Amino acid sequence: MVGTRWSALALLGALALAATPRAADADDERPAPRPFPRWSRGLFAAGHAGAVAGISGGGFGVDIEVARGLGRWQLFGDALFLSTSLAVNPTPATAAAAPTTPAPTTPAPTPVIEGPDGFETRLGLGARRVVRSFEPDHSAAIEMYLEGGVGLDRIWWNGGGTLTRPDVAFGGGWQIRMLERPRIAVRLAVKVIIQAPVDDAAMTGACLAACPASGHHGADSGFLAQFGVSW
Amino acid sequence: MTRARARAVALALVVAVGGLALAAGPAAAHPIGYDDRRIFIADDPPPPPPPPAPKKPKKPLPTELGFRFGATTAGPDKGLGMGLQGGLALSRSLHLIAEYEYVFVLGREDDDATAAPGSLQLAAGNGHRGRLGLRVNLADATLDDKIRFYADGDATIGVTLLHGPAIEDTRVPAIALGLRLGYELLARTTSPARTFDFHLLVRLVRTEHDTGMMMGVGMEWGR
Numbered sequence: 001m002v003g004t005r006w007s008a009l010a011l012l013g014a015l016a017l018a019a020t021p022r023a024a025d026a027d028d029e030r031p032a033p034r035p036f037p038r039w040s041r042g043l044f045a046a047g048h049a050g051a052v053a054g055i056s057g058g059g060f061g062v063d064i065e066v067a068r069g070l071g072r073w074q075l076f077g078d079a080l081f082l083s084t085s086l087a088v089n090p091t092p093a094t095a096a097a098a099p100t101t102p103a104p105t106t107p108a109p110t111p112v113i114e115g116p117d118g119f120e121t122r123l124g125l126g127a128r129r130v131v132r133s134f135e136p137d138h139s140a141a142i143e144m145y146l147e148g149g150v151g152l153d154r155i156w157w158n159g160g161g162t163l164t165r166p167d168v169a170f171g172g173g174w175q176i177r178m179l180e181r182p183r184i185a186v187r188l189a190v191k192v193i194i195q196a197p198v199d200d201a202a203m204t205g206a207c208l209a210a211c212p213a214s215g216h217h218g219a220d221s222g223f224l225a226q227f228g229v230s231w
Numbered sequence: 232m233t234r235a236r237a238r239a240v241a242l243a244l245v246v247a248v249g250g251l252a253l254a255a256g257p258a259a260a261h262p263i264g265y266d267d268r269r270i271f272i273a274d275d276p277p278p279p280p281p282p283p284a285p286k287k288p289k290k291p292l293p294t295e296l297g298f299r300f301g302a303t304t305a306g307p308d309k310g311l312g313m314g315l316q317g318g319l320a321l322s323r324s325l326h327l328i329a330e331y332e333y334v335f336v337l338g339r340e341d342d343d344a345t346a347a348p349g350s351l352q353l354a355a356g357n358g359h360r361g362r363l364g365l366r367v368n369l370a371d372a373t374l375d376d377k378i379r380f381y382a383d384g385d386a387t388i389g390v391t392l393l394h395g396p397a398i399e400d401t402r403v404p405a406i407a408l409g410l411r412l413g414y415e416l417l418a419r420t421t422s423p424a425r426t427f428d429f430h431l432l433v434r435l436v437r438t439e440h441d442t443g444m445m446m447g448v449g450m451e452w453g454r
Contacts, residue, residue: 030423030425030454031421031423032423033423049335051396054395131296131452132296132423132424132452132454133422133423133424133452134416134418134422134423134424134426134452135421135422135423135424136416136418136419136420136422136427137419137420138420141422142427142452144296144297144298144452172298172315190300190313214396215396218396221335221357222335223333223335
């Protein structure tokens with residue numbers, strides 16, 4: 001559990017850094033960042049790279065979000081929908097397709113090897129805070145924010161069975177926010193997601209056939225990247 | 232002017248000059264000589280000294296806060312990192328810097344030799360990296376007070392803690408020398424942050440295992 005312990009310390013460190021600009025506000029004549037809109041919605045493309053019981057995996061999908069603005073803070077709930085699969089080491093057939101091999105006149109099809117796959121959703125709740133904001137003029141702001149939250153992740157394996165895990169997430173992002181109508185924000189975010197260990201009882205269906213191979217009983221960590229629009 | 236009227240005017244002048252002389256007379260006739268006069272205020276405390284001028288509040292040192300994404304090839308494991316970075320401007324050209332990265336280990340040098348073809352791929356691991364150091368400005372140029380291009384050098388020391396399914400708990404200290412190229416947008420209005428910075432960073436990293444490279448892109452907001 002060393003990783004989990006250090007992750008918790010990292011989260012505390014990030015929060016401490018986030019609080020630093022607030023202390024500086026009192027001594028600084030510069031204005032505070034503009035408040036978030038009272039309500040906003042978001043739609044993002046998302047990519048997740050993580051692990052299940054220590055086996056690499058991930059996928060792509062979309063994330064939708066509803067957020068409530070409270071000054072520089074924003075409380076949000078989001079729903080993530082992804083296709084997901086576990087990674088498999090390349091076979092000799094794929095290794096033979098390396099560029100050092102002279103190209104045949106009729107290229108042989110590269111075999112596609114896939115591990116257990118399925119459909120993944122994650123429901124999350126969290127809070128974010130704008131910690132820095134740069135306004136080149138009065139029409140837009142380039143902002144940095146930090147966020148943290150909790151979530152519940154569930155995978156429906158195509159081979160049968162499900163896997164449900166709670167998690168914690170922390171990270172940050174960058175956004176360009178329009179300060180005049182239309183009040184939209186283009187956002188790029190990355191967050192670390194630390195998921196609860198997969199115990200034996202949680203290994204069902206396709207995971208039961210594959211997951212024990214790793215022998216890993218600790219928490220799994222990964223990251224989620226998002227790019228999209230909030231309005 | 233008739234003679235009678237001229238006489239009346241002359242009489243009026245004499246009266247006016249005489250009145251002025253009478254009015255001035257008591258001052259000239261003060262009973263105490265000027266040098267002997269004193270003001271006595273019985274039992275009054277001495278007047279308080281004037282209050283000191285209010286001290287001008289000390290302006291806090293400019294700070295920077297941002298994040299960076301990077302990859303490194305140094306150490307026992309190939310890693311991808313992302314994290315926060317902060318800075319404190321000790322002077323215009325010298326900055327104290329602190330960084331934290333969450334590290335994802337992408338693989339090990341011997342992966343290809345040990346991975347069984349067709350087997351499930353293990354996540355190698357993850358970790359945390361912290362660095363402290365100094366950054367010094369080497370060259371810069373500002374255009375129209377709007378944008379500043381710069382080249383900075385930095386020297387850092389740090390440690391990485393690694394952990395994961397495929398690696399044992401490992402502590403990897405490292406020293407690094409870096410070159411940072413970037414630009415800063417300078418605020419012309421009353422912006423909450425005075426600058427926005429985008430940069431590329433290349434570092435030569437030395438660990439106890441080997442020497443490698445680190446490359447990253449980052450953004451910083453300066454106050």
